[in-house]
Amino acid sequence: MTDDIAVAVATVADPGASMDALRASMRAWLQANEGALQPYRHEHPGGMTESCAHFRPLQRLLHDAGWTRLGWPVECGGLGGSAVLRAEAMEELAAAGYVIPELQGTIEIIAPMLIRYAPALAAHHVGRSIACDENWCQGFSEPDAGSDLGSLRTRAVACEGPEGDGFRITGQKMWSSYATVAQHCCMLVRTGEAGSGYRGLTMLWVDLDSPGITIRPTDCESGREEVAELFFDDVFVPRDRLIGPEGAGWEVVMFLMQYERGAYAWKRQAELHTQLHELVHDAPAEALAGGPSAAANLSALGNAYLALFALRSQASPTLAALDAGRALGPGISVDKLLLSAAEQTVTDTARQLLWPALEMDDTPAAARWRRRWSFSRITTIYGGAAEVQRDLVAERLLGLPRGR
Ligand SMILES: Cc1cc2nc3c(=O)[nH]c(=O)nc-3n(C[C@H](O)[C@H](O)[C@H](O)COP(=O)(O)OP(=O)(O)OC[C@H]3O[C@@H](n4cnc5c(N)ncnc54)[C@H](O)[C@@H]3O)c2cc1C
Known part of the structure; x- marks a missing residue:
């Protein structure tokens, strides 16, 4: 491990904890570490290199306390136990208003493939990646x-x-x-x-x-x-x-895609829930009550919440299935489609509620929402384009005839 980060915390995460106990201990830890966590309330506005450097101490803090080591095998630098515990801990982090480090998403996608198909590589690299000593x-x-x-x-x-x-x-x-x-x-x-x-x-x-x-x-x-x-x-x-x-x-990349379309969706739903709360705070008062668009805006907020609820309802059993080692098949395309729908509904709602600030203003909040709106447009492309996912659902899940 590198020693350039002045963080020394005891491992508190318990891989044998029940979900309720895990969530309670994560909340207590978040409170106890409130001071150290303050810089991580929002995404970093700079380039990728600066952003990764900014969030590195947070990754180390989460690693050293054991939260991001939950669910990974002990021989790979983890604490063992269920990967669902790690997912729940990350959701608590987001619910408390902090950003889940974006490189955590890459680990969630690639590490399971290494563990399953290349155990010797996993033993060397997974621990280093969750300790933030290398990126993939x-x-x-x-x-x-x-x-x-x-x-x-x-x-x-x-x-x-x-x-x-x-x-x-x-x-x-x-x-x-x-x-x-x-x-x-x-x-x-x-x-x-x-x-x-x-x-x-x-x-x-x-x-x-x-x-x-x-x-x-x-x-x-x-x-x-x-x-x-x-x-x-x-x-x-x-x-x-x-x-x-x-x-x-092909088999290996299809195994990985289950995590890219599934485990990643869980991380994003946790973050998007927090962003939706933030939107209610960022929106001008008249946008939500008294103003001419208040009714339409509240309806848009409701739709965004519903899209997130649908995503979470789908992503939760997906996490459990992945953790149990069950192959998900074409059903995983539903998670990806719900993810892009939720991401775009939340940011379209922000555009509506923050109009015209989102387009015009230079405040940190406006700039943040602009970036989020832009990013949401690519969610129908990365990890498999939406049109292709819809074809997979139609043909392989619903058994509909091929369109072409
Ligand atoms: C921000 C971002 C990050 C990415 N990160 C990575 C990464 O880390 N690693 C990586 O390897 N790739 C990455 N990608 C690439 C991504 O996986 C591809 O862009 C995506 O799979 C689509 O491929 P394509 O761009 O070649 O478009 P194409 O496959 O050429 O598709 C073009 C259009 O045709 C449609 N289309 C294509 N085939 C069909 C079909 N059979 N039925 C219906 N419609 C179809 C598509 O939906 C799309 O609208 C990333 C892309 C983006 C935008």
Whole structure:
């Protein structure tokens, strides 16, 4: 662990606690640490690097107290117990008005895959990531392969040489979230013949400081380097960095997607509930009572709350199912659709209640809501586009005939 953060707290999280006891002890801890937690009331307005640096002490505080170690195996730096305990603790953090560190979302998505398909890598990396000593990203999408990952072209050719047994990667990834602050990337590559579709894919764990890798941040409307392109020029990756067997990449990425569409949805619903409360506070008094739009605004708030309620109702059994090791199948697309609906309903409501401040003002609150509104537009794209999720629900869940 690094020693540059002046935080020393005892582990208080109990992996054997009941949900009620866990929530009570988290609330007590939040109260006891109110002073240290004050800087984390809102998202950081700066770039990705500054934002991650800002939230790092919070990640360490949560780690050292044990809250983010709950539910991860002891051999991976966790405390054991149920992952639902960790989810409940994060919901308490958000309910108390604090931000859940955004890199926590990446851990929730990638760590289960490492634990299931690459236990030796998990034993080395999961503990370091929850202690905030390293960050990860995902490299699946390519310029001509997003919704259809089966057509991806980044090649990994098996090789043996002085550096050992492994693969040489050549190609390009794009839209990789957090790549500018990550040290490792889980990458889907083609090890089969060109045209081998889903069958010829393999998942690898790649050190981003390997020779031959170029990371180019993508200009985003938000101004933060949220995503990046990754270029691979004959990059060597040792064979012991395989995540799952060679050729099993599709199974591995589908396993990960359950967490990207499910566990991540739980984190966001917790944050969005807090933001909705914040909106009631930020809205001018006449927007909610007495003003000409008050009735319409209250109705919009009600709809936003309903969208969040629906999301939470879906995400809660999903968490339990993932924790029990049950495969979720196409039903997980419902979580993703409810997530994008809730995210956009909450921020559209903010736009309505804060009009015209959200567009025009320079106050920190207006700027914050502007950023949130912008971010909400991409929720129908990342983690699988909404149109594709709707097709999956229609065809594979409801058994409707194919549209095309
Ligand atoms: C902010 C952000 C973060 C991201 N982070 C990551 C990341 O960390 N790692 C990563 O690998 N990728 C990431 N992505 C990429 C994301 O997963 C893809 O953008 C997404 O899967 C869509 O792929 P695409 O952009 O190639 O669009 P396309 O697949 O080309 O789709 C274009 C349009 O066609 C529609 N369409 C495509 N196929 C079908 C179909 N079969 N039926 C109906 N409609 C269809 C889509 O819905 C969409 O509207 C991120 C994207 C964004 C915006």
